[in-house]
Amino acid sequence: MEKVTHKTLACGIELACAEIPDRRIAAIEFRLCSGIADEPPALLGLAHVVQETIDLGTAHYDGRGLSDAFDAIGASHTGWTARESTGYRCVVLPEFLDRAIELHTEYLCTPTFPDDSVEVAIELAQQEITALQDDPQGLCDKLFSAQVFGPLLGRHALGEPETLERITRDDVAAHWKNHYHTGRMIVTAAGGFDAKKLIDLLEKRFAGFGSAAPAGRNGYRVAFEPRQTHHPKDLAQEHVAIAFPGVSVEDASFPVQRVLIAILSGGMSSRLFTEVREKQGLVYWVAAWSETPRGSGVLFLGASTTPERCDKTFDTLLREVDRVSEDLTDDEVERSISGLVAKMRTQGDLTRSRCSELADDLFHHRRPIPPEEKIARIEAVTTERIRQFLADHPRDRLNVLTLGPRVLERAAAVGR
Amino acid sequence: MEKVTHKTLACGIELACAEIPDRRIAAIEFRLCSGIADEPPALLGLAHVVQETIDLGTAHYDGRGLSDAFDAIGASHTGWTARESTGYRCVVLPEFLDRAIELHTEYLCTPTFPDDSVEVAIELAQQEITALQDDPQGLCDKLFSAQVFGPLLGRHALGEPETLERITRDDVAAHWKNHYHTGRMIVTAAGGFDAKKLIDLLEKRFAGFGSAAPAGRNGYRVAFEPRQTHHPKDLAQEHVAIAFPGVSVEDASFPVQRVLIAILSGGMSSRLFTEVREKQGLVYWVAAWSETPRGSGVLFLGASTTPERCDKTFDTLLREVDRVSEDLTDDEVERSISGLVAKMRTQGDLTRSRCSELADDLFHHRRPIPPEEKIARIEAVTTERIRQFLADHPRDRLNVLTLGPRVLERAAAVGR
Structure with missing residues (x-):
């Protein structure tokens, strides 16, 4: 130990x-x-x-x-x-x-x-x-x-x-x-x-290496503004990226956000993988993730697809987020939690991961968080808390970017 | 243990x-x-x-x-x-x-x-x-x-x-x-x-899952033929790849080949990194590696560079291989061996790496090779054995490929 x-x-x-x-x-x-x-x-x-x-x-x-x-x-x-x-x-x-x-x-x-x-x-x-x-x-x-x-x-x-x-x-x-x-x-x-x-x-x-007074310990504020851009480029595939506000690592509902991302994109049985890739064959790459500078958090969805499927892919990505609040089951939440917990338990297997995890803890929380405490917070996530999270953080203010040969027709979806 | x-x-x-x-x-x-x-x-x-x-x-x-x-x-x-x-x-x-x-x-x-x-x-x-x-x-x-x-x-x-x-x-x-x-x-x-x-x-x-008779245990023969091709493509960077015959995993001098690759491309002080990238700023990506199907081995050099530096990069890559036989020192060999041995000792830290290493051993050697035996073989590599290896495997029959906007002018270098 x-x-x-x-x-x-x-x-x-x-x-x-x-x-x-x-x-x-x-x-x-x-x-x-x-x-x-x-x-x-x-x-x-x-x-x-x-x-x-x-x-x-x-x-x-x-x-x-x-x-x-x-x-x-x-x-x-x-x-x-x-x-x-x-x-x-x-x-x-x-x-x-x-x-x-x-x-x-x-x-x-x-x-x-x-x-x-x-x-x-x-x-x-x-x-x-x-x-x-x-x-x-x-x-x-x-x-x-x-x-x-x-x-x-x-x-x-x-x-x-x-x-x-x-x-x-x-x-x-x-x-x-x-x-x-x-x-x-x-x-x-x-x-x-x-x-x-x-x-x-x-x-x-x-000893004596510059000022010992703590510095650089506060984050910058992120002002999230809905926006849509297209970057024309002569490519075989179209890249679609979507972002909307989430919560920061320091937030009490960060574990809920982690489980939500696992449900969308955490493994072979995740929704984006099974619905968008395996069932429909729409895209060969699709993912959901969060980026979390200190004090803020943004949720991302991304996919690479053929130019002609660009709009359908865009709709399907957002539809899958919406569907979570509609038909999420306790079984699915439990499975996602099992997967996350197993990953957390096994990542300590790699010495350098444990080392970086400690640095992340000090960076965000100013103290090392015992692995068991993190696991307990993940295990406390429920179907109800995920539904509440989606209600509290509606995906109604979007940042959207497309890169490739085709302009997205769905301009109206942004900032509606 | x-x-x-x-x-x-x-x-x-x-x-x-x-x-x-x-x-x-x-x-x-x-x-x-x-x-x-x-x-x-x-x-x-x-x-x-x-x-x-x-x-x-x-x-x-x-x-x-x-x-x-x-x-x-x-x-x-x-x-x-x-x-x-x-x-x-x-x-x-x-x-x-x-x-x-x-x-x-x-x-x-x-x-x-x-x-x-x-x-x-x-x-x-x-x-x-x-x-x-x-x-x-x-x-x-x-x-x-x-x-x-x-x-x-x-x-x-x-x-x-x-x-x-x-x-x-x-x-x-x-x-x-x-x-x-x-x-x-x-x-x-x-x-x-x-x-x-x-x-x-x-x-x-x-039990009873198909034929139990061993199958698929022999490799295919690689017939290495010198050749040079250019694949025109409208890119910002030119990709240069060079290959020449080396030895297989099963060969007694495979450890020598590993140390040679470490000298060329094994770390921050490797020759390609310091000479081609750090000193000359010729390329932002450069590497040497081997590919080793059962019973054969090929050495590779690769780089991404600006189209106008394509020929200079090509010359420099080959020059660095030649220079090893000219000015290799015992110190450099020892350092490369230390680096390789440390990597071998630390990779066992990751349980799944150890598992795959065992599969590689059975695939190539038909028995698990104790890590200490592999380390001893690496530690037995000397400056003299590396020089001998380069003499036995001269880079005089080359496969060359360029991908990008520019044709290499050095056609004469192949198969000379």
């Missing part, structure tokens, strides 16, 4: 760690409470350039030397830039965890941002933006995120061609200086290690 | 299972030794249609009923169709493993293939083939696989529009009848369960 410790360290880091003695590996995540939404508007793409270049030159290593040092201990590490945070995670054999932390400290606290690394990172980001034109699903996600979440949370990690062009090495160094400090840092770990030793090591390594 | 059992059961199934008592989950895989290469040439896509429809109607359930039954025990299950095999895998809480096996038996042994399910599956496959036109990487993989592996192993799981059109419900039932029987079945399991009980249950459930 695991033993969880949650503590704000003297150095300013907020730590949560789960010691799981029988694991032969350890995972550690460093999450900065600063993301795409925190970039200067003229320099979109900056947070991602910082993340891509931060380990390409440090006080004691050049980029090659540092990645050689990670490779020498067999550490697989990865980084990502998100709406409200930037993360770095590493999985390593327990005996090398101390060394891995030392290497993370090296690049998080003493990056030098060599000129040529910054230039290459900007060039690669420009290439990736161009490549989005060949990736309809990626392009659809980018356009729809901007439409639904607006000018701050709706930004794309890669930035825009004209803002990337402006970014200099000094901008990169300044962004790091302002946004990388212990007061913005959540650190979580899971697996085979000793919590006390981990705490001592973090205190020693990160 | 795990306890591995390997046994050919009286019913004909070849079983390997790893009991790992401290795991709170169990994974089981049913692998049929029959895949895309075993389809009748006039009915390409048939194996995949069988896999997609096999659980949509059985002796005791309709499709919805069966997936509800899986959901009720929170079992996540998945299926796939590969070159030489078809697989079904399930992850479940240990207390539901027996029930999960019962449900797998239900669809593997008593499918009814309802007419409408077959029609929908064919329609969806047609849609997916059309959608490949919007997915340059997927299209590139399909075209290059056909070019490199030829008319049997180079087939695509989805089939071709004209062969899909011909497939009837009776073809589907006949393919199942001929290819689904215990003599073609490898079953593996990992996690929390009792091996003896598992064996008893499999014997009981699968």
